[in-house]
Amino acid sequence: MRIADLVNADASLIGRRCWSSDAVYELEKKGIFGRTWLFLGHESQIVAPGDFVQAYMCETPIILSRGMDGQVYANINSCSHRGLPVCRADHGNTRRFVCPYHSWSYSVEGNLVTIPQEKELRTRPDKSQLGLKSVPRLESWRGMIFGSFDENIIPLDQYLGDMRFYLDAFFERFPQGIEFMGAPHRWVINANWKLPVENQLGDVNHGAFLHAAIIPREAQDKIAELGYSVVTQPGHGATFRLMPEGAPVDDVAWGMEAMGTLLGGNEVQDYLREVQARAAERVGSVRARMKGLTYGIYPNLSFLWSNTSFKVSHPRGPGKVEYWSWAVVPADAPAAIKKILRSNYSSFFGPAGILEQEDSEVWSQQLLGSSIDFADDRPYYYGLGLGEEGPHAELPGLVSVTANEFYARQFFMRWRDDLQAVEDAL
Amino acid sequence: MSEVRAENTAVLTTPEQQRALERFYHFEARLLDNRQYQQWLALVSPDIQYSMPSRVNVQVDNRQSGRESMLAVEHELESADSLGSPLREETYIHLMLRVERAFKINSWSESPPARTRRIVANIELMSEQGDELQVVSNFLLYYTRPGTQSVLYSGQRRDVLQLQQGDSTADGYRIYRREVIMDYANIELPTLGLLF
Numbered sequence: 001m002r003i004a005d006l007v008n009a010d011a012s013l014i015g016r017r018c019w020s021s022d023a024v025y026e027l028e029k030k031g032i033f034g035r036t037w038l039f040l041g042h043e044s045q046i047v048a049p050g051d052f053v054q055a056y057m058c059e060t061p062i063i064l065s066r067g068m069d070g071q072v073y074a075n076i077n078s079c080s081h082r083g084l085p086v087c088r089a090d091h092g093n094t095r096r097f098v099c100p101y102h103s104w105s106y107s108v109e110g111n112l113v114t115i116p117q118e119k120e121l122r123t124r125p126d127k128s129q130l131g132l133k134s135v136p137r138l139e140s141w142r143g144m145i146f147g148s149f150d151e152n153i154i155p156l157d158q159y160l161g162d163m164r165f166y167l168d169a170f171f172e173r174f175p176q177g178i179e180f181m182g183a184p185h186r187w188v189i190n191a192n193w194k195l196p197v198e199n200q201l202g203d204v205n206h207g208a209f210l211h212a213a214i215i216p217r218e219a220q221d222k223i224a225e226l227g228y229s230v231v232t233q234p235g236h237g238a239t240f241r242l243m244p245e246g247a248p249v250d251d252v253a254w255g256m257e258a259m260g261t262l263l264g265g266n267e268v269q270d271y272l273r274e275v276q277a278r279a280a281e282r283v284g285s286v287r288a289r290m291k292g293l294t295y296g297i298y299p300n301l302s303f304l305w306s307n308t309s310f311k312v313s314h315p316r317g318p319g320k321v322e323y324w325s326w327a328v329v330p331a332d333a334p335a336a337i338k339k340i341l342r343s344n345y346s347s348f349f350g351p352a353g354i355l356e357q358e359d360s361e362v363w364s365q366q367l368l369g370s371s372i373d374f375a376d377d378r379p380y381y382y383g384l385g386l387g388e389e390g391p392h393a394e395l396p397g398l399v400s401v402t403a404n405e406f407y408a409r410q411f412f413m414r415w416r417d418d419l420q421a422v423e424d425a426l
Numbered sequence: 427m428s429e430v431r432a433e434n435t436a437v438l439t440t441p442e443q444q445r446a447l448e449r450f451y452h453f454e455a456r457l458l459d460n461r462q463y464q465q466w467l468a469l470v471s472p473d474i475q476y477s478m479p480s481r482v483n484v485q486v487d488n489r490q491s492g493r494e495s496m497l498a499v500e501h502e503l504e505s506a507d508s509l510g511s512p513l514r515e516e517t518y519i520h521l522m523l524r525v526e527r528a529f530k531i532n533s534w535s536e537s538p539p540a541r542t543r544r545i546v547a548n549i550e551l552m553s554e555q556g557d558e559l560q561v562v563s564n565f566l567l568y569y570t571r572p573g574t575q576s577v578l579y580s581g582q583r584r585d586v587l588q589l590q591q592g593d594s595t596a597d598g599y600r601i602y603r604r605e606v607i608m609d610y611a612n613i614e615l616p617t618l619g620l621l622f
Contacts, residue, residue, distance in 0.1 A: 090611070092485030182510030183482045188614040190575075213530040214523070263517060322612070327511045335509060343515050352478060352514045352618035354524060360616065361535035365573055 003027070003423055007416040011409035012383035018412075019192040019370035024419070025318040031422035032299050032415070033058035035150045037159050039301040039312055040064045040074055040135075043143040044179035044331065045091070050108050053091040053183075056314045056322070057147060062135060063087045063097065064145065067109040072140065074147045075110035075132035086132070090183055097132075106132055142171050143178070162232035162396040163297055166240075169287040170305055173254070173279055176331040180310070181342050184324040187351040191363035192370065193300060193315035194415075196323055199359060200304060200311060201237045201296030202229045202407030210358050219257075227293070229407055231389070232397035234414035235298025237407040240305070241291040242395075249276050252289060258307065258344035268340045271333060286394045296407075298414060303328075309345040319367055323360075325350050382408055436550035443551070450587075450599050451546045451563055458621055459542050463525040466621060471588065471600045476521060478514035478606040478618065479503035503607065513608070513618055524621065535617060540571035542620070546583075557589040558602070565622065574616050581622065582607040 001023065006015035017024060040055040041064045052065035054077065061077040063086075077085045079099040086097040086106055096113065098105045105114045110132040118124055135147035139156035141164070146156050153159070160167070171177050189196075199206070204227060208220035226241040243252045253276035255261050261268050279288035292305025302311040308329065314322040327342035349356045385404030392399035400406055439447075450469075457466045481502050490496035504510025527533045544567040552560040567579035586603035606622045 088483065089485035090482045094485065182504045182508070182512075183480060185480060185511065185513060186612045188612055210534060213527045213532045213534075259520070259523075263519060338509065339506075339515075342511060346512065346514060347516060347520055350513065351613040351615070354520075354527065354619055357535045357617040357619045358533075361573075364616075368573065 003416055003419045006379075007412050008379075010383075010386065011412040011416070012381070012386055013379040014382050014408075014412055015379045016370045016372070016376060018415075019194065019367060020318050022318060025315065027419045027422050028315070028415075029058055031418040031420075033149070033315075035148075035153065035418065036299050037137075037139075037146040037148050037153060037156055038299075039297070039310075040138075040145045040147050042178075042180040042310075042326075043072070043140060043145060046072065048093060050093040050095060051091075052087065052094065052108060054087060054089075056312075057135070057149065058315055061085055062147065063110070063132070065108045065110075068095075068107075069109075071109075072138065072145055073109045074135035074138050074145075075106075076135070078132070079104055080112060080130040080132065081115075110134055142167065160297065161236065163236045163238070163295070165287075165396055166230065166232070166238040166290075166292075166295060167303070169240075169283055169290045170254070170292060170303075172283050173275055174330040174332055178328050179331040181327045181329055181338060184312075184326045185346075185350045187323045187325070187360070188316070189321050189323055189360045189363055190319060191321050191360070191367050192318055193313040193321045194411075195363045195366055196311070196313045196321060196359070197296060197300050197302060198408050198411065199363070200294045200302030201235075201411060202231075202239050202294065202402070202405075204229075204239045204293050204402045205405075206362075210362060211355050213358075214355055223293070223402060226291075227402040228392075228395065228399055229389075229402045229404060230392075230395055230397045230399050231407050231410045234410040236296065237397075237410070238295045239293040239402055239407075241293070242286075243289045243291055245285075245289065247289070249273050252276055252291060254291060254305070255308070255341060255344060259347060260340045260343035264337075264340040267334075268337045271337050275330070296411075298411070304345075304349060307345045307349050308341060309349055319371070321363075382412070436552055437554055439551050444549070446598060447549050447551060447559075447561060447587075451549055455544050455546045455565075459544060461528070461539060463528050463621060467522065467525055469599070469601055470518060470521060471602045472518045474518050474521065474601060475506070475603045476514065476516040476606075477506040477512055477604070478608060478622075479505040479508075480511055480513045481608060481611050483611050499607070502611075505605070513613075514606070521621070524619065536571060538572055540569055543568045557591065559587045559589065559599070561585045561587055567620075567622070569616070569620075571616070577615050579615065579620070579622070580609040583622065 006018050038057045041053050045053045046066040049066055049068045052063055055062040055064045063075050063077045065073045067073050077087050079086050081104050082101050084099050084101050086099045096105045103116045107113050112127040112130045136151045137148040141156050207215055229239045231237045250256050253272045255272045295303035300313040309325045310328055311325040316322050327345045329338040329341045348354055382405055388404050389398040389400035389406045484501050506512050506515040544565050546563050546565045548564040550562050563583050570576040584605040587599040588602045590598050
């Protein structure tokens, strides 16, 4: 099986084994997770020296920490002696990580500090060579920390490219940016990691169908009427509504239509109106009219603007995903407002979400279809809207209506190229 | 030596009161397993606060070494009161939306519907002030649905019930607050959106 047989030239046909093959997954590790920028966490999670959170790069456990020098560090959570994880808590603050097996201890920056048994021996290992393995590249943008296993990867700024224009439409609305609230929800789903990614990259079209029990038809019609789907470069995309000029503030303002806000009273509503009132001066008139839906950053980071959550789809083999999601709020909002805004995420998305319970169901069901025999001659049809995308005067990237599946074709063209590069080198 | 603190012990109930509580919880469990969610909603106060803390793997605090407080469950919870990220914090409207959804043919994750069987036990009245009762109970819930492996949900419910004066039927209480403590950090379950 060659990758070229799984994704055709214009990526309008996607083979079932893309989602279920062990061999494909091994290529993904090398060609994608070993060579891209992967999201690790947000600076608001590690503020004080000694603060740490756990993260993953594909299946490799990472400790993301704030060193005693105030710098950010990312190290692989595996002891240099016998390989055990040396950090066992999801987050916290510490001076040392201690391996349970023989008590080798590491500083929060990842340096090996003590080997307790060495005092009984004549030879002393060179501790400076035995620290935790550090993530070779580490950069952050707007507080979002990414790591890469590829020492030669392009700078993060460049990697994000025009996605920064769309991310800033949200981040820059708030004078102090955003903050991640609490620990991520970690949901283990029997699905391939790429389907949650595809869902959040641009598939707002399923809302009218899969979520018809909850989302009213009129809301879906509005999305179809005002919605845009954008691909800034293959694998990176955004969907949003561009509200008409002069639309009432309550129609345009982020968060106003969410249930927590509607039930939350004047304080939260006035806060969101105030944010919107300053939006044009902060992000410009076009982006002030943007009302975001879903964002995706290659390979596995998603941002659900409508319900304000960041998500990472961590693979656990081809048929399982550990789907992490964080509630995200404006850093400068009062605590009571942050609490209301976080509920706009958790009631509808995440492991208890009334909407996302249907998504996780179809992601698992898709894996069933991707694992069956005798149907490899019938790849999935990804051709909706083929070639209908084009440039836009005010929006960077390729732009189209939300029903056009070009975001997914563009993702799979990049995916195919990344895997073929590994295949060709074998 | 350790001693059992007063706030940790249940109130001594009369056999009648204990039986009334058991009767209420068994009735509630039967309604939920029989998918009679609309009748279940009638047991819920319109002012209900329904929440589910998230649960994390915490760093043990060395300074509490040797003390029970070191392993306190409360350290692991990001509750509705915290500035963390609880799994659920809902009102009556949210619960109503969940119930309405259940009776639509396009509630796809449970269409065909899941089968559940729950055992509610260890019912303890923790305090009683006027008509307001604080009750904790444990549950095990067996859950199966097409295309999904069967799973076991395990957790505790911390309720505030209100006694309905002059109401002598089996549903003589209303659920005024419910906090559901699930026994998971990683959620290896199809959904936490059930009515627990």
